[in-house]
Amino acid sequence: MIRFIMQVTGFGLFYILVMVVTFPFMTIMGTPKPWQKKLEFMLFFPIDNEKIGVMWLPGMIAVIFLNGLIWGVVLVGLFRLGIFIKSLI
Numbered sequence: 001m002i003r004f005i006m007q008v009t010g011f012g013l014f015y016i017l018v019m020v021v022t023f024p025f026m027t028i029m030g031t032p033k034p035w036q037k038k039l040e041f042m043l044f045f046p047i048d049n050e051k052i053g054v055m056w057l058p059g060m061i062a063v064i065f066l067n068g069l070i071w072g073v074v075l076v077g078l079f080r081l082g083i084f085i086k087s088l089i
Contacts, residue, residue: 004080008072015068016061019043046070 022039032040047070049055049063 004076007076008069011072011075012065012068015042015071016065019064019068020061042071043067 019039019042023043026036026040026043043064044050045067047063047067049060052063054060054063
């Protein structure tokens with residue numbers, strides 16, 4: 001269980017790092033590139049800071065970290081499910 005929590009937290013921190021580093025490139029001039037569309041989707045899904053009314057920087061970072069934790073739970077859970085199914089075969 002501790003390993004799962006550490007993996008999810010690590011993914012959440014990595015998610016914040018990627019989002020903060022690529023955030024300056026999210027300013028869209030003209031038509032957005034495909035990677036910008038994917039990054040914008042990952043930034044605002046499942047929780048959008050504008051919909052819940054969080055506009056100050058620490059709150060936005062907390063929402064991004066929460067999104068990273070949710071994505072981490074999903075991805076680590078799917079990876080563990082794949083390992084479990086592979087062990088059954």
